[in-house]
Amino acid sequence: MPFNNAIPITNKDLLFLVLWLSLIGEVWLPAAPGIGTEQPAGTPIGKVVAWGDDFMGQTAVPGGLAGVVAVAAGWQHSLALKSDGVVVAWGDNGAGQCTVHVTVTGAKAISAGGEHSLALLVEGRVVAWGNDDYSQASVPFEATTGVIAIAAGQFHSMALKSDGTVLAWGYDEYGQATVPVDAASNVVAIAAGQYHNVVLKTDGRVVAWGYDVNGQTTVPAGALAGVAGIVAGLRHTLALKGDGTVLAWGSNLNGQISLPGLLAGVTGIAAGEEHSLALKSDGSVSGWGNNNFTQATPPDGLNTVTAISAGGYHSLALQRAANFGNQTVSTSGGAGFYAYKFRHHGTGCEQCVRDGRKYG
Numbered sequence: 001m002p003f004n005n006a007i008p009i010t011n012k013d014l015l016f017l018v019l020w021l022s023l024i025g026e027v028w029l030p031a032a033p034g035i036g037t038e039q040p041a042g043t044p045i046g047k048v049v050a051w052g053d054d055f056m057g058q059t060a061v062p063g064g065l066a067g068v069v070a071v072a073a074g075w076q077h078s079l080a081l082k083s084d085g086v087v088v089a090w091g092d093n094g095a096g097q098c099t100v101h102v103t104v105t106g107a108k109a110i111s112a113g114g115e116h117s118l119a120l121l122v123e124g125r126v127v128a129w130g131n132d133d134y135s136q137a138s139v140p141f142e143a144t145t146g147v148i149a150i151a152a153g154q155f156h157s158m159a160l161k162s163d164g165t166v167l168a169w170g171y172d173e174y175g176q177a178t179v180p181v182d183a184a185s186n187v188v189a190i191a192a193g194q195y196h197n198v199v200l201k202t203d204g205r206v207v208a209w210g211y212d213v214n215g216q217t218t219v220p221a222g223a224l225a226g227v228a229g230i231v232a233g234l235r236h237t238l239a240l241k242g243d244g245t246v247l248a249w250g251s252n253l254n255g256q257i258s259l260p261g262l263l264a265g266v267t268g269i270a271a272g273e274e275h276s277l278a279l280k281s282d283g284s285v286s287g288w289g290n291n292n293f294t295q296a297t298p299p300d301g302l303n304t305v306t307a308i309s310a311g312g313y314h315s316l317a318l319q320r321a322a323n324f325g326n327q328t329v330s331t332s333g334g335a336g337f338y339a340y341k342f343r344h345h346g347t348g349c350e351q352c353v354r355d356g357r358k359y360g
Contacts, residue, residue, distance in 0.1 A: 044306045044320045045069055048080050052295030052314030058091030059314050071318050073272065073311025074112030074152070081110045087119055097130030112311065113152030113192070120150045126159050136170030143167050153192035153232075160190045166199060176210035183207045193232030193271070200230050206239055208232075216250030223247050233271030233310070240269050246278060256289030272310030279308045285317060 045067050050059035056076040065088055070081035077091030077098050085106040089098035095115040104127050109120035116130030116137045125144045128137035134155045142161075149160035156170030156177045164186050168177040174195045189200035196210030196217050204226050208217035214235040222241075229240035236250030236257050244265045248257035254274040263286060268279035275289035275296040283304045287296035293313045307318040 044318075045083050046304075046306060046318045046320040048078075049299065049302060049305075049317045049319050050078065050314060051297070051299050053293035053312065054314070056092035058311065060090060062088060062090055068318055070110055071307055071309045071316040072110045072112040072117075073270075073309040073314060073316045074117065075114045075154075075273075075312040076314075077112060077115075077117070078311065078314070078316055079110045079112045079117055081107055081119075085122065087117075089117065095131035099129060101127050101129040103127055109150055111150045111152040111157075111192075112309075113157065114154035114194075116152060116155075116157070118150045118152045118157055120147055124148065124162070126150055126157075128157060131155070134171035138169070140167065140169050143169075149190055151190045151192040151197075153197070154194045156192065156195075158190045158192050158197060160187060164188070164202065166190060168197065171195075174211040178209075180207070180209050183209060189230055191230045191232040191237075193237065194234045196232060196235075196237070198230045198232045198237055200227055204228070204242070206230060208237060211235070214251035218249065220247060220249050223249075229269060231269050231271040231310075233276065234273045236271060236274075236276070238269045238271050238276055240266060244281070248276065254290035258288060260286055260288050268308055270308045270310040270315070272315065273312045275310060275313075275315070277308045277310050277315060279305055287315065 048061045048065060048068055048071055050061050052059055054060060058076050058078050065080060067083045068080045069083050072079040080088045087100050087104050087107050087110055089100055091098060093099060097115050097117050104119045106122040107119040108122050111118040116128060119127045124147045126139045126147050128139050130137055132138055136155050136157050143159040146162045147159045148162050151158040159167040166179050166184055166187050168179050170177050172178055176195050176197050183199045186202045187199045188202055191198040196208060198206060198208045200206055206219050206223040206227050208219050210217055212218060216235050216237050223239045226242050227239045228242045231238045239247040246259055246263055246266050246269060248259055250257060252258060256274050256276050263278060265281040266278045267281050270277040275287060278286045285298040285302055285305050285308055287298055289296050291297055295313050295315050304320045305317045306320055309316040
């Protein structure tokens with residue numbers, strides 16, 4: 001499949017690029033999950049590959065699922081977006097997170113949180129369903145128009161408006177739903193973790209806020225310029241640089257920020273509970289961190305991947321299968337969002353109880 005190689009980008013080039021992106025929507029380079037804007041014409045259509053924990057059926061991809069353009073992994077549930085704007089969900093439905101809202105038609109973006117799900121419709125309106133204990137699924141009026149990106153955390157949600165402003169709502173004990181001044185405008189990407197958020201500014205600089213017990217919001221010097229993509233996990237954060245290298249900070253309890261040696265040529269990143277994934281320019285996937293359920297070990301032979309997503313203890317990939325040939329999305333609007341290089345929104349799915357044990 002036609003993968004573009006990662007190309008080094010200067011700060012000047014990046015500034016021009018992100019400003020341009022804010023006007024036209026996205027970059028045509030395939031990459032990882034967590035992003036929230038529509039896919040452009042030419043986005044590959046593929047099949048979903050899932051691996052890792054399947055306790056709630058989150059890796060049991062529905063039979064016959066095809067024509068997928070985006071994937072999103074939550075705590076114990078999974079979402080797929082089809083080229084016709086239909087959203088498909090499977091896995092844990094204890095809070096209704098897999099019961100897609102009846103108003104979801106013509107979706108162009110998806111995001112999966114702890115026990116809730118988000119969809120962005122073609123008209124720029126956010127729809128949410130699932131757990132609403134902290135109003136994380138109660139979409140504010142400001143997010144019913146003009147939204148270009150979405151991100152779901154554990155008990156909170158985020159939206160990026162077309163004017164570069166950021167909205168957040170839901171659980172706010174650690175200030176994660178209170179957007180600071182420096183993160184409220186001139187933003188081109190958003191990411192929601194467990195109790196922390198990350199945004200990418202037009203100047204290629206990362207800003208983070210919320211829970212910082214493991215340093216997940218303490219942005220390193222290397223992420224203050226030249227950043228092209230961001231994702232947020234449980235208590236760790238990843239940034240993709242314009243030259244195809246990756247930065248990681250926060251909790252390293254299970255090696256989730258210990259980058260593999262010779263990790264380069266990366267076009268997409270994903271952060272889960274305690275594991276991380278990288279999509280490379282050759283269509284292969286690398287994983288590291290917690291591997292108790294093999295969630296950090298991509299299946300043998302996995303290639304021609306165009307997008308990735310990391311959930312609680314499972315992982316998803318969108319793969320262009322041989323039988324799809326060169327089939328792509330033929331329209332630029334309403335197609336999906338998890339396959340871009342320059343906007344990534346992570347999914348934090350944490351502190352859930354399973355088998356009588358508490359995780360996170």
